[in-house]
Amino acid sequence: MSPATFRVLYLLTEPFITGGVQSDMKSLGPYFVEKGHEVFIACPKGDQIPHLDRAGVTHIPLDVHFRTPGELNRQSLALRKLILDLKPTVIAPQSIRSSWVAYKAAKDLPVLRITTIHNIHTPIHGLWSGFLLNRFSDLVIFESDHEYKRLTELGLSPQKARVVPSGIDTRSFHPASPNPEILDSIPCLKKNGVVFGCIARLSTEKAHSDLLKAFKLVSVNHPDASLILVGEGPTKPKILSLIASLDLSSRVYLAGQRSNIPEYLNAIDVFVLASRFRESLPRAAREAMACGKPIIETRMGALREVVQDGQNGFLVPIANPPLFAQAMERMITDPELRKQMGEKSHSLIQERFRLDKWLEDNELIYQKASGIGRDSHRTDRVPESFWDNVGRIP
Numbered sequence: 001m002s003p004a005t006f007r008v009l010y011l012l013t014e015p016f017i018t019g020g021v022q023s024d025m026k027s028l029g030p031y032f033v034e035k036g037h038e039v040f041i042a043c044p045k046g047d048q049i050p051h052l053d054r055a056g057v058t059h060i061p062l063d064v065h066f067r068t069p070g071e072l073n074r075q076s077l078a079l080r081k082l083i084l085d086l087k088p089t090v091i092a093p094q095s096i097r098s099s100w101v102a103y104k105a106a107k108d109l110p111v112l113r114i115t116t117i118h119n120i121h122t123p124i125h126g127l128w129s130g131f132l133l134n135r136f137s138d139l140v141i142f143e144s145d146h147e148y149k150r151l152t153e154l155g156l157s158p159q160k161a162r163v164v165p166s167g168i169d170t171r172s173f174h175p176a177s178p179n180p181e182i183l184d185s186i187p188c189l190k191k192n193g194v195v196f197g198c199i200a201r202l203s204t205e206k207a208h209s210d211l212l213k214a215f216k217l218v219s220v221n222h223p224d225a226s227l228i229l230v231g232e233g234p235t236k237p238k239i240l241s242l243i244a245s246l247d248l249s250s251r252v253y254l255a256g257q258r259s260n261i262p263e264y265l266n267a268i269d270v271f272v273l274a275s276r277f278r279e280s281l282p283r284a285a286r287e288a289m290a291c292g293k294p295i296i297e298t299r300m301g302a303l304r305e306v307v308q309d310g311q312n313g314f315l316v317p318i319a320n321p322p323l324f325a326q327a328m329e330r331m332i333t334d335p336e337l338r339k340q341m342g343e344k345s346h347s348l349i350q351e352r353f354r355l356d357k358w359l360e361d362n363e364l365i366y367q368k369a370s371g372i373g374r375d376s377h378r379t380d381r382v383p384e385s386f387w388d389n390v391g392r393i394p
Contacts, residue, residue, distance in 0.1 A: 005036050006370035009088035011079070011098035012043035013065040018257060019201075020283045021094050021118055022048055024166050030055035031359045037366075040086060042079070064093075064101045076104035083109060089370035090114055093137070096129055103136035112369040112382070116141040117151065119280035130154030138382055139369065141362075144281040144302035145394035159384065162391025164365075165281065165305075167358030168349055173290035175346065178267045182260075186228060186267070188253045193224030194332045197268030199261060199284040202233030204277065207298075207319070209242055211274040214324035216246045222332050227272075230255045230264055265291040269338065270331045273297045276318045281305060290349045294341035296327045312344035361390045 010029075016022055026048070029039045033056040041052060042062040052059050064079060066072040083091065083106050091106060091113045093099040099115045106113065115137040120129055130151045133140050140161040142148040148163050183189060196215065200206040208229065215227045229239070229252065236254070243252050258264060261284070265271070271288035272295075273279075279301040286306060288295060295313035297303045309315040314327040331338050368386055 004367060005038075006032075006089045006366045007038040007087065008032065008040070008090045008092055008366055009083070009086060010039070010041045010043075011064050011091065011093040011095075011102060012041065013063075013095050013097050015044040015046035016041065016048045016052070016059065017046035018048060018259070022046070023283055024116075024118075025057075026051050026055075027167070027169060027355065028359065028362060029057035032363065032366075033057060035363065037363075040088065042082065064098045066097060066101065072101065072104065075101045079105040083111070089373050090366045092116065092366075094118065096120070096132055096136075099133060099136040111373045112138045114139045114141065114365065114369055116143070117147050118143055119278065120147065120150070127154065130156040134160065139365070139386070141365070141391070144305055146302035146305065147280060148394055158393065160382070162387050163394055164358060164361045164391045165353055166283065167355030168283075168286050168290045168353050169355050170290050170349065173262050173265065173287045175292035175342075176262070176266045179263045182263050182267045186226075186253050186255075188226040188228075188251050190224040190226060193226055194222070194270065194338075195226050195228065195268045196270050196272050196328060196331075197228040197230065197264065197288075198272050198274075199230040199264065199288070200273060200275075200282070201231050202229070202236045202239055204235060205275055205279065206233075206235075207274045207276045208235065208239050210276065210319055210321050210324065211272060212239070212242050212246060212248065212252070213321035214274065214328060215252070216248060217322060217325035218328045218332070219248065219251055222329070225251070225328075225332060227252045228255055228264065228268060229253070230258050230261070232257045261287065262291065265293060268293065270328070271295050271313075272324075272328070273303070274316075274321075274324060275300060275303065279303050286349060286353055289345035289353075292342040292346045294331060294338055294345060296324065296331070298324075308344070308348070312341050312348055364390045 032039050039057045042060040044063050045061050049059050064075050066075050091102050093102045093115045102113050133156050142163045143166050152158050265288050271293045275298050281302040285295055295307050297307050298318045299315040300318050307313045307315050316324045316327050
């Protein structure tokens with residue numbers, strides 16, 4: 001292995017299925033392999049593993065999720081054995097829990113632990129996250145300014161952290177004519193009607209109930225409008241019940257989990273997301289932007305980093321279906337505004353969320369980390385110059 005190459009071991013606590021973190025791995029892994037690096041991803045099995053196999057990324061079926069001290073000890077011992085076998089030059093946990101396991105497993109080994117934080121899922125975890133990351137990680141990558149600011153205010157040293165927003169693959173996600181087969185498969189579409197679409201897990205924090213209530217208000221004056229929901233999750237029964245009670249069964253289509261997301265994005269006119277409780281930097285919204293779609297989202301978390309209010313879409317107060325409905329109606333009644341906002345969305349992807357910049361930044365981080373790890377038996381100190389030319393402070 002040459003000094004410029006590295007061997008990275010990613011740690012995920014969730015199965016390798018369709019999701020934001022997994023999508024990142026499906027971009028980073030093949031890119032690094034093509035560049036001559038070695039990539040290992042340790043996580044439970046999932047239906048997206050074939051993507052890794054085809055790219056030469058090695059999947060290791062190891063679960064680093066834990067709930068009790070006993071499970072933490074067992075997972076850290078298993079991970080330590082794996083580390084001693086693989087001899088990675090970088091360990092890259094993708095969550096607080098996996099960072100904890102990595103710390104216990106490798107705190108005395110010559111390898112840097114670089115954590116990427118996508119989203120802190122619960123408020124109680126957020127209270128301790130800064131302190132824990134400061135202890136467990138040598139470096140921390142954030143995808144959003146929101147999480148960076150939150151965690152550095154809660155005890156994480158700013159010297160250890162930078163923001164590197166994940167990039168969007170514009171070869172897959174770009175403006176295109178709708179696929180007629182997709183259009184024919186959606187029974188609620190009306191000729192010349194505006195199509196709203198939400199691609200998100202069917203879970204409480206995504207607040208599909210608020211979105212449906214807003215759409216009900218819109219449908220009164222705009223009977224040709226329709227709404228497509230792509231995704232699966234635990235709140236599906238409640239969503240189906242609410243659709244029926246609002247008499248929206250002929251206007252809303254639940255597409256389920258889909259792999260051909262670009263085709264669904266190009267079948268809609270406006271991307272909508274009514275999240276409450278928590279939200280980080282949603283990949284689906286940025287993929288919609290890459291496809292040239294205007295965005296309507298709630299004003300919370302890192303959503304404000306995706307939408308420039310009034311430029312490429314609208315930001316709406318949380319849990320306010322009437323105001324969300326007003327923004328949807330504005331999109332329906334002003335097609336020229338819709339077009340202009342879609343064009344602005346597309347340009348923002350090129351300005352802030354370029355795939356090549358994200359891939360290159362991550363590669364440089366791991367190359368530097370590999371050099372530091374090789375040169376030292378302990379990795380307690382990282383040079384102040386480490387972040388030169390990579391990442392940024394908000």
